[in-house]
Amino acid sequence: MLEVSDLRKSFGRLTVVDGVSTTVAGGECLGVMGPNGAGKSTLFDLLAGATPVDGGTIRLDGRDVTGLPPEIRVQAGIARAFQIPKPFPTLSVREHLVLAASAGQGLRGAALAGQVDEALERTGLGDKAGRTGRELRLLDRKRLELAKALASGPRVLLLDEISGGLTEHEVHALVDLIRGLKSPGLAILWIEHIAHALKAASDRILMLHLGRKVIEDIPDTVTRDPRVRELYLGQAHHA
């Protein structure tokens, strides 16, 4: 589904993504870990087209999408939930999703309404459909990020730290939600710091450090890897 090869990005002299390659197939969830500043969000910026790449290619179902602007990538099926939510202050929650389903996937009428309702229900925003973006609390803004991405009919779903602020119980619900999303037509990439949640939902985990891939393997192998324990889990224990 998604093939990434030798992706590079620098800001001035700082290399933030340094030759990252991976593939994610339909039905798979790739967990992405790494300390703060590792380049995880920037990697998603490149995949979603928010920032142009300095090198490398991104293919979706074999089609090269590396040079396409973000709106065309969404229409092609690469949807993204931002780490820092970007709600539209004056639009209602439902309007956000109507827009995502119509502009992102070209849906109309009953198909559109169905997709919007499903995204509302999946993310638990049903009773807040009439609220405007401005009125939402952080937690609901995070949910709205996920709902927007779902409503745009994704083939590749990029989730960037969507569990921030959730209780232990809610994190479990989120893991169930992501597992429930898995289907042959969808590839998921999920950036998260909560190791057990990522382990529970992912088929593989990719560890990023200073823009480079440290390891990419099945969750058990990755979490047992000494480099990972030192870099990331160790750091998490100190925090």
Add this chain to the structure above:
Amino acid sequence: MRPGILLAVAVVALVLLPFGADRGMLFLASEILVVVALSQAWNLLAGYGGLLSPGHHGFVGIGGYALYVLTRDLPVHPYMAIPLAGIVTAVLGFLLAPILFRLREVYFAVGMWVAAEIFRIVVMRWDYTGGAAGLPLAAARSLNREWMGASAYWLALAVALGATALVWALMRSNFGLRLRALKDDELAARSIGVAPHRVRLAVFVLSVALTGMAGAVSFLSALFITPVAAFDINWMVTIVFVTIIGGIGRISGPFLGAALYFVLRETLAFSSSWYLVALGATAVLVMLVMPGGLAGALDRLLSRKSTMETQP
């Protein structure tokens, strides 16, 4: 249902106005409606689309000239030429858009200004458009003199109400959602599939088309057009003043702003040098005291009244 009835009564009263008003009043009313239409068109682009254009007077002039040239060279009735003038300005806007949209922010504004200047210079130098001397309305014969004032008024009313209805319907449509989303946060909008260029191109073309039609209506009853009058910068001053005073990005803004503008103009009878100073001072004052313009102040007043009513 009550606002709906009120609106219907107001529209009927406006339609019937020519039967109860003298020529001078009718002329003034037409002028006001043209300004409402122009302000609505500019507000669509600036208030909803987020693109500030200081060059819309160029399209007022093109609309006016389109009416004069079309009715001179083709067998079209002047009234029919008004929507055609809208099409002419729309096509011109569509052709210019790729250049203008390559320029962002302040450069778009400069580009619009330059475009308006170029329109004026070309029209002034070109024999086909009558040069600096201007053109008479060749089709004046086909107009009924007795109903001339009333017809011009009805056309102005149609364009003003049509522009308002269009903005109203647009903002309730899926297209309106795209526009609002882009204005709120462009990256977030693009990240759910909204194509910014297509949306901006559409509002731009609509805005200049409405501007051209309003320009054509405005010059119809003059029976003569000159480059100086058609491309007068005062159009722009009036449009910006009315829109800002009325409340940018609000559909009632152009009506409230035009009302205040004409009250000021008619009662204070400024000498021309103090006129601009007074307009500028009023605009700055309104921006400082009422950021949402008259429409915003009215909203706050009404909502305060309704909260007082619900809280005994």
